[in-house]
Amino acid sequence: MDQTQLLKGVLDLAVLAVVQGDDGYGYDIVRRLRDGGLAEVGDASVYGTLRRLYAAGALTSYVVPSESGPHRKYYGITPIGREQLARQRDDWHAFSSTLDGLLAGPAATSARGASA
Amino acid sequence: MNTTELPVRPDVAAFVARVRELLADLPEEERLELTEGLEADLADQVAEQGGGALGDPEAYARELRAAAGLEPAARRRVRLRRAMSVSEALDDARTRWDAVVGHPRVAPVWAIVAALRPAWWVFRAWVAAVLVCIALPGYTVWGFTWLPGVSNEVGLLVLAVCVVGSTLVGMGRLVPGGDRGTPMRIVLIGLNLFAVAMIPVAEQHYQDAEWAQTREYGFTGTVSTGSGVTNRGREVCNIAAYDAEGQPLVGVQLFDQAGRPLDVRCWRQHDRTVPWVLGDVTRWNVFPLGEREQPARTQEQREDLLGAAFPTPDRATTPAVTNPLVPADAEVRPTPAREKDRDRREREREGGDVSRR
Numbered sequence: 158m159d160q161t162q163l164l165k166g167v168l169d170l171a172v173l174a175v176v177q178g179d180d181g182y183g184y185d186i187v188r189r190l191r192d193g194g195l196a197e198v199g200d201a202s203v204y205g206t207l208r209r210l211y212a213a214g215a216l217t218s219y220v221v222p223s224e225s226g227p228h229r230k231y232y233g234i235t236p237i238g239r240e241q242l243a244r245q246r247d248d249w250h251a252f253s254s255t256l257d258g259l260l261a262g263p264a265a266t267s268a269r270g271a272s273a
Numbered sequence: 274m275n276t277t278e279l280p281v282r283p284d285v286a287a288f289v290a291r292v293r294e295l296l297a298d299l300p301e302e303e304r305l306e307l308t309e310g311l312e313a314d315l316a317d318q319v320a321e322q323g324g325g326a327l328g329d330p331e332a333y334a335r336e337l338r339a340a341a342g343l344e345p346a347a348r349r350r351v352r353l354r355r356a357m358s359v360s361e362a363l364d365d366a367r368t369r370w371d372a373v374v375g376h377p378r379v380a381p382v383w384a385i386v387a388a389l390r391p392a393w394w395v396f397r398a399w400v401a402a403v404l405v406c407i408a409l410p411g412y413t414v415w416g417f418t419w420l421p422g423v424s425n426e427v428g429l430l431v432l433a434v435c436v437v438g439s440t441l442v443g444m445g446r447l448v449p450g451g452d453r454g455t456p457m458r459i460v461l462i463g464l465n466l467f468a469v470a471m472i473p474v475a476e477q478h479y480q481d482a483e484w485a486q487t488r489e490y491g492f493t494g495t496v497s498t499g500s501g502v503t504n505r506g507r508e509v510c511n512i513a514a515y516d517a518e519g520q521p522l523v524g525v526q527l528f529d530q531a532g533r534p535l536d537v538r539c540w541r542q543h544d545r546t547v548p549w550v551l552g553d554v555t556r557w558n559v560f561p562l563g564e565r566e567q568p569a570r571t572q573e574q575r576e577d578l579l580g581a582a583f584p585t586p587d588r589a590t591t592p593a594v595t596n597p598l599v600p601a602d603a604e605v606r607p608t609p610a611r612e613k614d615r616d617r618r619e620r621e622r623e624g625g626d627v628s629r630r
Binding site for chain 1: 281306307309310311312313314315316317318333334336337338339340341342343
């Protein structure tokens with residue numbers, strides 16, 4: 158299944174997860190997500206998500222001037238962001254176990270359907 | 274944004290500029306938030322993956338917008354952007370205009386023009402009133418009053434209403450004057466342009482009305498009001514009288530049909546002519562009036578009669594005339610008293626004729 162479709166609902170969660178330990182700038186965060194296995198994540202999607210999380214108060218941002226090039230905008234998690242992360246993590250676990258259950262069920266269903 | 278000390282790669286800079294352009298409908302702050310640091314991020318990406326990492330800026334802007342949760346508003350924002358760009362265009366034009374009239378050389382002139390704004394309010398009210406009067410049922414061009422085609426009272430009323438309305442709009446107390454919203458600004462501009470465009474129409478109807486009056490009465494209202502006697506559109510300054518036998522008369526007193534002395538008056542009549550006197554009262558209805566060679570502007574000059582004389586009649590005699598009302602035996606010299614009476618009656622008629630023409 159197309160990863161981008163799946164990502165839509167959980168990109169917030171993924172972004173919060175990769176900045177919870179360490180602040181990062183836009184492309185740095187993209188890299189962390191890709192290194193973590195989300196190879197198809199679009200950078201524009203990540204930047205947009207960062208902006209949305211920032212607007213929601215889940216992230217803080219600050220600009221670090223660069224000696225060698227354009228300045229970088231760093232994002233760090235806020236207490237609101239941590240709460241959101243914790244809540245969404247629980248939601249995700251609940252959702253994924255539900256889906257696991259469904260995935261286990263339909264296998265039997267399809268087996269029955271095949272035998273019918 | 275450009276705190277960069279080293280130039281960004283041109284392809285990255287162009288890409289970011291294009292993306293910013295595609296987000297131009299967003300509020301400035303939001304756009305800045307969304308694209309701040311984008312150069313650095315994309316520069317990193319290009320450094321890692323090569324120039325091919327930059328894709329289609331439109332798709333990129335769409336993705337950025339979607340991820341930032343802005344897409345649902347995208348369509349509405351497009352419409353909003355159009356409305357904003359109209360109002361921005363108006364603001365823009367206003368700013369440019371202010372810059373022009375604020376120029377040190379233009380400003381003093383513009384101050385005068387701006388002070389005359391109420392005159393424009395009244396004038397456009399008149400234009401509107403003419404249009405209203407044309408639209409009123411029973412419009413006919415029958416003469417100039419306050420407005421063509423309607424009676425004095427109606428014209429004055431319509432004009433008063435229009436002037437008050439126009440002034441209130443001008444002062445911003447009446448829609449569309451006070452509303453600074455884009456639609457009302459456009460309406461206001463449109464109405465003013467319409468008024469300018471309608472000036473020739475109003476002017477034409479004014480002319481028509483004046484012509485109608487000229488045809489009907491032989492003179493225009495504006496000329497007939499102040500001045501004395503008009504003959505075929507020209508002022509009468511002096512009168513040469515002849516009796517029925519065609520002999521020139523001197524000392525003919527003329528009165529109109531109501532018994533009022535004929536008011537013959539030209540421009541600077543008192544400077545140029547010498548009146549008759551009754552005791553110490555000057556009489557200007559006795560003809561011919563003496564004429565001066567040089568205009569006398571002061572009382573002293575008027576007392577000096579040097580060079581003043583009765584004008585030479587343009588002909589020594591005129592053919593004798595008859596009238597059925599005058600019996601043939603009247604040709605016989607009547608008694609002095611009766612002659613006086615008859616002359617008086619004739620002169621009255623004559624006077625009436627002249628003033629009516």
